[in-house]
Amino acid sequence: MKKKLVVLSGAGMSQESGLKTFRDMGGLWEQYDVTEVATPEAWDRDPALVLRFYNERRKQLFHSEPNAGHHGIAELQQWFDVDVITQNVDNLHERAGSTRVLHLHGELMKARSTIDPFLIYELESWALDLGDQCEKGSQLRPHIVWFGEPVPEIPRAIGIVETADILVVIGTSLAVYPAAGLVNYARRETPIFVVDPGRPEVYRENVTYIVEKAGKGVVKLKEELRKLM
Numbered sequence: 001m002k003k004k005l006v007v008l009s010g011a012g013m014s015q016e017s018g019l020k021t022f023r024d025m026g027g028l029w030e031q032y033d034v035t036e037v038a039t040p041e042a043w044d045r046d047p048a049l050v051l052r053f054y055n056e057r058r059k060q061l062f063h064s065e066p067n068a069g070h071h072g073i074a075e076l077q078q079w080f081d082v083d084v085i086t087q088n089v090d091n092l093h094e095r096a097g098s099t100r101v102l103h104l105h106g107e108l109m110k111a112r113s114t115i116d117p118f119l120i121y122e123l124e125s126w127a128l129d130l131g132d133q134c135e136k137g138s139q140l141r142p143h144i145v146w147f148g149e150p151v152p153e154i155p156r157a158i159g160i161v162e163t164a165d166i167l168v169v170i171g172t173s174l175a176v177y178p179a180a181g182l183v184n185y186a187r188r189e190t191p192i193f194v195v196d197p198g199r200p201e202v203y204r205e206n207v208t209y210i211v212e213k214a215g216k217g218v219v220k221l222k223e224e225l226r227k228l229m
Helices: 040-045 047-062 068-078 092-096 154-162 179-185 214-226
Strands: 004-009 081-086 101-103 106-113 120-122 140-144 166-170 192-195 207-210
Touching: 004 068, 004 154, 004 179, 040 047, 047 106, 047 140, 068 081, 068 092, 068 214, 081 154, 101 154, 154 179, 166 214, 192 214, 207 214
Parallel strands: 004 081, 004 166, 081 101, 166 192, 192 207
Antiparallel strands: 106 120, 106 140
């Protein structure tokens, strides 16, 4: 029986694929504070601007490919029962071949109804515009958890982490809550591997740090995981 390996990934996972993080933008998009185009208040104030911001993010995603880190995580499915919990809204884990991916902060390639949050649609192109409506006649919005909104998938993510035989944290500063608190739900005896050049501290026993970006870090991670197989 395969051991249960849970991967918690963040923005650094996709940086090597050329996807800019809010931090990479220096807090600004064009002349706008990025937090001002990623809030419910921004949507109420200027939905066209918010849609344009996410259309630009989708255009970028259309020209990006999974990197070695994404592929390396997908390859771990040969030896482990793998769940990926990601803070990223891109679909690069899936495109690399990971089959169980939970998106904490939503999915860029999906839209949802503004009157029925359970009506969610796959997008086939980068464009989502004013006038695009759900089957109930309401405007579609990005299927993204904005700043100030609850994170509905957290309870499910906690349940996954609690079952982990091995926990891998990769490409995240562990500074954004509630996602950062997930590591605290791993069992005491669960080994934790942290892959990030910034070496975010995890105040637990049995933690191994791999101070590398995702691509090189996953190669070293595989070497460490072979010891646990």
